Amino acid sequence: MPSRLIRLSLRFVLPLALVIGLIAYAVVPLIDNLTLRWFIRDLDARSQSLAIALQEPLFEYVPQKADKRINQLFDRALRDERLYAIAFCDPTGTAIYKTNTYPASLGCRTEQPRDGRKESLVSFPQGPLHVSESQLDIDGQALGKLILVHDMSFIERRSADTRKYVIGLFSLLAIVISMITVFVAHLSWRDWIASVKGILRGEIGMQNRSQTTPPEVRPLESDLRALLHEFSVERRERDDSTHLWTPEKLRDLLHDELAGDEVLVVSNREPYLHARTRNGIEVQRPASGLVTAVEPVMRACSGTWIAHGSGSADRETVDRDDRVPVPPANPSYTLRRVWLTKEEEKGYYYGFANEGMWPLCHIAHVRPVFRSSDWDQYVAVNQRFADAVVAEARTDDPVVLVQDYHFALLPRMVKEQLPKATIITFWHIPWPNPESFGICPWREEILEGLLGSTILGFHTPFHCKNFLETVDRNLETRIEYESSTVSYGGKLTQVEHYPISIAWPEQPVDLSVIAECRKTVRDEHGLPSNHLLAVGVDRLDYTKGIIERFQAIERMLELHSDLVGKFTMIQIAAPTRSSLDEYQNFETRVRTMVQRINNRFSDGNYQPIILKAEHHDSEQVTRYYRASEVCMVTSLHDGMNLVAKEFIAARDDDRGVLVLSQFTGAARELHEALVVNPYHIEQSAEALHRALTMPEAEQCERMRSMRSLVKDFNIYRWAGRMLLDAARVRQRERILSKIRSHSRKSLRRVV
Numbered sequence: 001m002p003s004r005l006i007r008l009s010l011r012f013v014l015p016l017a018l019v020i021g022l023i024a025y026a027v028v029p030l031i032d033n034l035t036l037r038w039f040i041r042d043l044d045a046r047s048q049s050l051a052i053a054l055q056e057p058l059f060e061y062v063p064q065k066a067d068k069r070i071n072q073l074f075d076r077a078l079r080d081e082r083l084y085a086i087a088f089c090d091p092t093g094t095a096i097y098k099t100n101t102y103p104a105s106l107g108c109r110t111e112q113p114r115d116g117r118k119e120s121l122v123s124f125p126q127g128p129l130h131v132s133e134s135q136l137d138i139d140g141q142a143l144g145k146l147i148l149v150h151d152m153s154f155i156e157r158r159s160a161d162t163r164k165y166v167i168g169l170f171s172l173l174a175i176v177i178s179m180i181t182v183f184v185a186h187l188s189w190r191d192w193i194a195s196v197k198g199i200l201r202g203e204i205g206m207q208n209r210s211q212t213t214p215p216e217v218r219p220l221e222s223d224l225r226a227l228l229h230e231f232s233v234e235r236r237e238r239d240d241s242t243h244l245w246t247p248e249k250l251r252d253l254l255h256d257e258l259a260g261d262e263v264l265v266v267s268n269r270e271p272y273l274h275a276r277t278r279n280g281i282e283v284q285r286p287a288s289g290l291v292t293a294v295e296p297v298m299r300a301c302s303g304t305w306i307a308h309g310s311g312s313a314d315r316e317t318v319d320r321d322d323r324v325p326v327p328p329a330n331p332s333y334t335l336r337r338v339w340l341t342k343e344e345e346k347g348y349y350y351g352f353a354n355e356g357m358w359p360l361c362h363i364a365h366v367r368p369v370f371r372s373s374d375w376d377q378y379v380a381v382n383q384r385f386a387d388a389v390v391a392e393a394r395t396d397d398p399v400v401l402v403q404d405y406h407f408a409l410l411p412r413m414v415k416e417q418l419p420k421a422t423i424i425t426f427w428h429i430p431w432p433n434p435e436s437f438g439i440c441p442w443r444e445e446i447l448e449g450l451l452g453s454t455i456l457g458f459h460t461p462f463h464c465k466n467f468l469e470t471v472d473r474n475l476e477t478r479i480e481y482e483s484s485t486v487s488y489g490g491k492l493t494q495v496e497h498y499p500i501s502i503a504w505p506e507q508p509v510d511l512s513v514i515a516e517c518r519k520t521v522r523d524e525h526g527l528p529s530n531h532l533l534a535v536g537v538d539r540l541d542y543t544k545g546i547i548e549r550f551q552a553i554e555r556m557l558e559l560h561s562d563l564v565g566k567f568t569m570i571q572i573a574a575p576t577r578s579s580l581d582e583y584q585n586f587e588t589r590v591r592t593m594v595q596r597i598n599n600r601f602s603d604g605n606y607q608p609i610i611l612k613a614e615h616h617d618s619e620q621v622t623r624y625y626r627a628s629e630v631c632m633v634t635s636l637h638d639g640m641n642l643v644a645k646e647f648i649a650a651r652d653d654d655r656g657v658l659v660l661s662q663f664t665g666a667a668r669e670l671h672e673a674l675v676v677n678p679y680h681i682e683q684s685a686e687a688l689h690r691a692l693t694m695p696e697a698e699q700c701e702r703m704r705s706m707r708s709l710v711k712d713f714n715i716y717r718w719a720g721r722m723l724l725d726a727a728r729v730r731q732r733e734r735i736l737s738k739i740r741s742h743s744r745k746s747l748r749r750v751v
């Protein structure tokens, strides 16, 4: 209450007091002065005309000494209530006729009036008097002087009245204006506050902006949103960074935040495939960043992973519902395989996904190919997988994790059948700019499909921005850039960046293992113990910059011939999508180049590049990471590139240098790598040389910093952040649906 009073006086009483003070001390004296001058001018004029009127009879009576008549004349004149006294003085200066009221002290006003007349103000105890003197002449001879005295006390009375009215009027005006101002300010303040509160609660912006946000708040709206978004990102990152994310923490999160809700993963590539070999059926882990990242998450979360069964012995290893528990050695979740015909695989996977979307999104100078027949298969296969999700779901509101560009249409398809599902889609490859994406003949359908997701994730903020701009260019939606949301067909999609990572190895550091790897790898290749090694681990894909990497090696050996015979690059290249011409041609180019470079520098035994174009399991790859001085990642464009992070995780000895393409998502995080433009061959060559000759202390400093980052920002954090965001959305939707059903019930009661 006292604070209200203080606020009231500050807002209202204080300005009012200021206005009244201003009136009393400045306005009123000004008005007084003005009116006084008007009255004096008025009395001057009156005195002058009265003197003229009296002059005629006085010319007659004075020479005759007609005292009685003169007195009568004066008495008549005094009937004017403002005329106070009259006197007539002879030329000697004696007042020979005067009324009783004439003040003796005035005498005959000795000063000679100018122009025959003189007026002045004289103060008396009864108030100020206005004295006017008029010289009367007859035929050039002075008759005498007429003195007229007016009472001016009425001016004071009038001035007092005027002051009263002026102060009253101005005060009233000030009160009215203040009240109107306070009232208007109050109303707009309430609106303003309501709008700002709405923005803070996230209400405004979800509907039609022009209906909800007053114009004066609009310029602020985007800033407020951006600020809120920053706060929430900061808070989330702070929350995240307080603990190391582990499989246990992810499990706890599922239990606490998602109440153990069902988790389903959909991807094209399966985490385990069964292959028929000479030794019988073997379990293999495909070379896939997606699998590397998502598999540990599924181990922690359990649930079901739906994927294309592409292994030659896959059908033999499933139950009658096409399910198989995995990992085979210690099952913790279910793999549900979906079978595709050769035709489906050709159109959907090789055709639309890998000849169309893959080059489209990577902008790696390979023309995307779009065929209607591929598109038809893509639609059909997306529908088959969507149906599989619905069939596998035990509840009507599962959390569905959709992976990659193979399933752009699936989020909407699932949403149509399971409207309560929370769909988190993660796009593992880059998202191009709107101009490049514009090439796709089915761009609107792709975007509509993806906007069926509750949350849509990319690796980097840059890919999110590209996506939002592409949506803006192609669909009628409402986009909030600050909060990164798209509203389409009444549904909201949160577009967020979640940089993917790897599971940090749990085994304790054992430096003897590193020494062992260094030795055995060199022995296996007949290399001396001090031979310098670089490693590259990629699928044989044209986006990986393998050709550019080899060109850089060649240039490095040209520039630093002392390293010829002392350095070798081991390139592990897993065959991939080999039935596509583009990939076959690429493999041929790679092999030809390796041969040419090796021939150029060879002295019989020495090979600068050892190409191992075959599948390697993760243990084998880790050995190479540990044995090498340098790891080269030179992708021409890559969503994240997990090889970079795997190399770091493998270096328990804090040694080794990473040469990393600036066009990978990883380059946004791993600042201690030697970052290169893979198209700049000289630069990459120098970076490789610098890496091979880097002092141990510098290697150690760089590697430690990157290791601590990858350890903290591991795959459990990636999944945890997405699931936490999903949990928030689910909670909000549950509350909303409770409110809706409550208000429906209340409405029914009223009716």
Ligand code: F6P
Binding pocket: 268, 269, 287, 288, 289, 290, 291, 404, 428, 429, 576, 577, 639
């Ligand atoms: O990079 C995109 C991606 O889907 C990855 O997630 C994965 O590492 C790779 O492509 C595998 O491709 P494919 O499954 O066609 O062999």
